[in-house]
Amino acid sequence: MEIIERIPFRLDPDEVARLLRFNPSRSGFSSLEDLIAVAATQAKLKAVYEISYIGAKNEDTVEIGGVVFRSRVLRQNLGQAQKVFPYIVTVGPEIERTAAASGDLLRQYYFEEMANLILGIGASWLGEKLKDRWGFPRLSSMSPGSLEDWPITEQPKLFSLFGDVEKTIGVKLSDSLLMLPRKSISGIFFPSEKGFISCRLCPREVCPSRQAPYDEKLAAEYQKKKISLD
Numbered sequence: 271m272e273i274i275e276r277i278p279f280r281l282d283p284d285e286v287a288r289l290l291r292f293n294p295s296r297s298g299f300s301s302l303e304d305l306i307a308v309a310a311t312q313a314k315l316k317a318v319y320e321i322s323y324i325g326a327k328n329e330d331t332v333e334i335g336g337v338v339f340r341s342r343v344l345r346q347n348l349g350q351a352q353k354v355f356p357y358i359v360t361v362g363p364e365i366e367r368t369a370a371a372s373g374d375l376l377r378q379y380y381f382e383e384m385a386n387l388i389l390g391i392g393a394s395w396l397g398e399k400l401k402d403r404w405g406f407p408r409l410s411s412m413s414p415g416s417l418e419d420w421p422i423t424e425q426p427k428l429f430s431l432f433g434d435v436e437k438t439i440g441v442k443l444s445d446s447l448l449m450l451p452r453k454s455i456s457g458i459f460f461p462s463e464k465g466f467i468s469c470r471l472c473p474r475e476v477c478p479s480r481q482a483p484y485d486e487k488l489a490a491e492y493q494k495k496k497i498s499l500d
């Protein structure tokens with residue numbers, strides 16, 4: 271297990287303004303630069319990851335690091351994999367507190383969205399680092415709770431691979447299995463030649479975080495595919 275205490279990141283003001291659809295006349299201030307500076311100070315981007323080996327596989331289960339996960343899609347995605355990288359990335363609680371204390375709904379929204387951006391940068395940074403270190407041409411990721419097939423109830427299993435996650439990087443699970451601080455992401459990076467994006471299998475009609483269109487044909491293939499038990 272490796273803990274990365276500080277992942278480097280930089281927010282480009284023009285890019286942030288574009289992604290957040292910043293409108294000076296609506297917000298009442300001319301630029302986001304002051305808020306970006308606060309967000310950059312408040313976000314403590316860190317991560318923990320593990321190198322886990324694949325064990326027994328079944329139709330819709332796969333053993334990772336000695337823990338049995340139940341997901342047909344994950345099982346298929348790990349068909350040929352021998353090792354994978356479970357991970358948790360967080361920006362910490364400070365930026366959430368800043369957002370809540372900003373006293374203005376729009377500023378709160380900007381802080382929340384910048385925290386999401388920073389979190390995404392952290393996850394990508396970690397994926398790139400693992401790809402380069404282990405010489406994989408491509409890594410994809412799946413997160414518990416992103417698809418009906420791999421529900422949030424599998425989250426404690428993922429956490430169990432790291433022992434005391436709260437002590438390690440300050441993230442814990444709420445009673446409803448959500449991560450606290452909220453601006454955290456967990457998942458498993460795995461080698462993938464074609465590349466996998468959960469959104470392609472997700473039929474949700476309205477989702478501001480969608481990264482790829484729903485692919486009904488691909489979703490049906492995952493359901494129908496006959497799995498060889500190797």
Ligand code: SF4
Pocket residue numbers: 416417468469472473474477478479480481
């Ligand atoms: S479309 Fe939205 S809810 Fe569905 S997997 Fe993508 S990000 Fe998650």
